[in-house]
Amino acid sequence: MSYAIDISAARREIQHPNGVITKISKDIAVTFPAELPLEALDPILSDELDLVGLIGDIVQADGVDGLDVSKVVTAIFRRPSLPRKFLAAVRETYEILLGDQFEEFLESKPSSGDYLRLTIALSKVYGVELGKLLRSLVSSESDSPTSSQTSPGTTGSTPAESGSGPDTPTSSGPDA
Incomplete structure (x- = not known):
């Protein structure tokens, strides 16, 4: 049978048929699963953590291009439970990804740097960039107008009626 769409062909199981084998320590x-399960993003994107709301507040305050670090810190301090909730969400994400192996992973006593390096490496393998994901979620919530008038009034070069051309002076002969 021929299929118009076969999503199984594009899965990372092709590249990593036995999963993403990762050395954590000497022993x-x-x-990790070959394909990122969607449920693994739930803890990071949860309403309780409100990471998307935080990013929205920061972008609203500064815009995407000019982030002011002091405003980022202020936005974080307005949510005093955020750091602890974020760490819990990261641990929960890794528990979803590792399943029964999570306890063994914790035995290695991973540092914040270990989590960061591992997350960056996994995001490359999975083809997911959380910054872009979160940015697209924040930008979709915008209530600003999508376009604005480029100039007031008209220039006179645009015909008033569809299909009509610009007015041209008539010629009355060679001496005119």
Whole structure:
């Protein structure tokens, strides 16, 4: 049978048929799923954590191009439970990804740097960039107008009626 769409062909299981085998320490290796399960993003994108809301507040305050670090810090301090909730969400995400291997992973006592390096490496393998994902979620919430008038009034070069051309002076002969 021929299929118009076969999503199984594009999965990362083709590249990593046994999962993403990862050396954690000299004695510990774990295997992450070959494809990022959607549920693994739930803890990071949860309403309770409100990371998307935080990013929205920061972007609204400064815009995407000119982030002021002091305003980022202020936005974080307005949510005093955010750091602890974020760490819990990261741990929960890794627990979803590793399943039964999560306890073995924790035995290696991963540092914040370990989590960061591992997350960056996994995002490359999975083809997911959380910055772009979160930016698209924030930008979709914008209530600003999508376009604005470029100049007031008209220039006179645009015909008033569709299909009509510009007025041209008539010629009355060679001496005119």
